[in-house]
Amino acid sequence: MADDEQFDDGEDIDLSSLSDEDLVTQMHDDLYDGLREEIEEGTNILLERGWSAKRALDEALVEGMRIVGIDFRDGILFVPEVLLAANAMKGGMAILRPLLAETGAPPIGKMVIGTVKGDIHDIGKNLVGMMMEGAGFEVIDLGINNSVEKYLAALDEHKPDILGMSALLTTTMPYMKVVIDTMVEKGIRDDFIVLVGGAPLNEEFAKAVGADAYCRDAAVAVETATEFMKRRHNIRGAAQA
Amino acid sequence: MSAARAGPEVSSLLIACGALAKEIVQVIRANGWEHMRIQCLPAELHNRPENIPEAVRAKIRQARGTYDRIFVAYADCGTGGLLDKVLEEEGVTRLPGAHCYQFYAGAEVFEALHDAEPGAFYLTDFLSRHFDRLVIEALGLDRHPELRDQYFGNYRKLVYLAQSKDAVLEAKARQAAATLELEFESRLTGFGELESTLVEFAGEGVEAAPPSAWKA
Numbered sequence: 001m002a003d004d005e006q007f008d009d010g011e012d013i014d015l016s017s018l019s020d021e022d023l024v025t026q027m028h029d030d031l032y033d034g035l036r037e038e039i040e041e042g043t044n045i046l047l048e049r050g051w052s053a054k055r056a057l058d059e060a061l062v063e064g065m066r067i068v069g070i071d072f073r074d075g076i077l078f079v080p081e082v083l084l085a086a087n088a089m090k091g092g093m094a095i096l097r098p099l100l101a102e103t104g105a106p107p108i109g110k111m112v113i114g115t116v117k118g119d120i121h122d123i124g125k126n127l128v129g130m131m132m133e134g135a136g137f138e139v140i141d142l143g144i145n146n147s148v149e150k151y152l153a154a155l156d157e158h159k160p161d162i163l164g165m166s167a168l169l170t171t172t173m174p175y176m177k178v179v180i181d182t183m184v185e186k187g188i189r190d191d192f193i194v195l196v197g198g199a200p201l202n203e204e205f206a207k208a209v210g211a212d213a214y215c216r217d218a219a220v221a222v223e224t225a226t227e228f229m230k231r232r233h234n235i236r237g238a239a240q241a
Numbered sequence: 242m243s244a245a246r247a248g249p250e251v252s253s254l255l256i257a258c259g260a261l262a263k264e265i266v267q268v269i270r271a272n273g274w275e276h277m278r279i280q281c282l283p284a285e286l287h288n289r290p291e292n293i294p295e296a297v298r299a300k301i302r303q304a305r306g307t308y309d310r311i312f313v314a315y316a317d318c319g320t321g322g323l324l325d326k327v328l329e330e331e332g333v334t335r336l337p338g339a340h341c342y343q344f345y346a347g348a349e350v351f352e353a354l355h356d357a358e359p360g361a362f363y364l365t366d367f368l369s370r371h372f373d374r375l376v377i378e379a380l381g382l383d384r385h386p387e388l389r390d391q392y393f394g395n396y397r398k399l400v401y402l403a404q405s406k407d408a409v410l411e412a413k414a415r416q417a418a419a420t421l422e423l424e425f426e427s428r429l430t431g432f433g434e435l436e437s438t439l440v441e442f443a444g445e446g447v448e449a450a451p452p453s454a455w456k457a
Contacts, residue, residue, distance in 0.1 A: 120395035171355065
């Protein structure tokens with residue numbers, strides 16, 4: 001058989017015939033190409049081979065999405081491709097989620113997230129939520145168009161570590177300041193890490209509204225949240241010492 | 242060698258978003274502004290608004306020495322104040338508001354529209370004309386129609402802000418609403434604040450646009 005036939009693009013790859021290492025690499029490619037069924041199949045194969053749900057999540061799915069995120073940031077991939085990759089990851093996550101819950105491992109932290117009042121654009125917020133969950137956070141998704149009352153009620157009910165607010169519109173992003181100012185008035189601002197994101201935002205804006213950080217994409221949100229949680233644990237540890 | 246200057250009668254330049262080119266040319270012709278020229282940046286820059294400020298800056302610097310006065314026919318356009326920062330550094334002003342829907346409809350009308358229905362997707366004449374390329378193809382919906390709900394699941398209606406009475410464009414806008422499975426509404430705005438702002442610029446000069454619609 002000629003080499004070009006062996007590696008014909010149109011030929012289906014038998015995922016179960018691949019070594020663990022090759023399978024994970026193939027899953028990264030499949031995530032990149034947004035192939036949900038292949039990701040579900042690959043996830044099941046890894047579990048059948050005795051991989052823990054956490055390892056499959058970290059090495060196959062999260063790492064694959066990290067690569068997608070880098071290429072989106074660099075302008076190689078665009079929103080449609082990222083959405084397809086996210087759909088594929090959701091397929092794998094649906095298989096792993098119950099198994100992860102069974103382990104009883106505590107989440108790294110808890111996050112309440114939602115788009116601000118007047119803003120119905122949730123693509124970025126959904127990506128952040130998914131990647132935060134993939135990184136081991138418990139995510140409470142308030143959905144779209146959230147008033148300050150709704151955010152505060154959620155903070156009171158769920159007592160998260162992190163509040164995440166998202167906006168796509170220049171006209172709706174100032175509402176983040178309304179929420180943060182209300183938190184200050186009620187004396188609860190410092191009880192939470194406040195992260196903000198959305199296409200028209202920047203670090204200067206985050207600082208101006210009193211957020212802890214601006215997260216330019218889902219990967220940065222995970223890194224930032226993880227870093228803030230470490231600091232939080234260190235402060236608590238020092239207080240208890 | 243310095244850049245060749247435009248003739249004495251050509252002293253003003255509008256650096257415009259490509260999405261406004263046709264309308265601006267109409268305004269220039271209707272007003273007989275022979276001293277005014279227009280140079281456009283691609284409308285597709287809106288898919289990466291973070292690239293707009295530096296693209297505008299490059300155009301401004303290219304035009305220096307050639308034109309006496311420069312005006313930028315962009316709104317904030319999703320740059321979150323970064324375009325204003327560049328314009329402040331360059332000493333150039335722009336159109337008012339957050340985006341073209343706002344200056345076409347007028348700030349108050351647009352705010353009322355948005356408050357009444359945050360889930361409204363807006364089209365202008367330009368977007369109606371190029372809907373397939375700039376919306377359907379750019380969002381990948383031609384190749385992946387299954388993404389429709391992720392993009393438009395939270396939208397309720399499509400509002401066509403018409404700059405002209407054009408039955409063909411209105412029919413296209415109506416068809417766009419049907420394609421996206423949204424209710425349809427049409428409002429004739431004319432050129433709105435686009436024209437009034439350009440008239441000011443063509444006269445004694447324009448007041449600076451609000452430094453930032455986003456500043457808290």
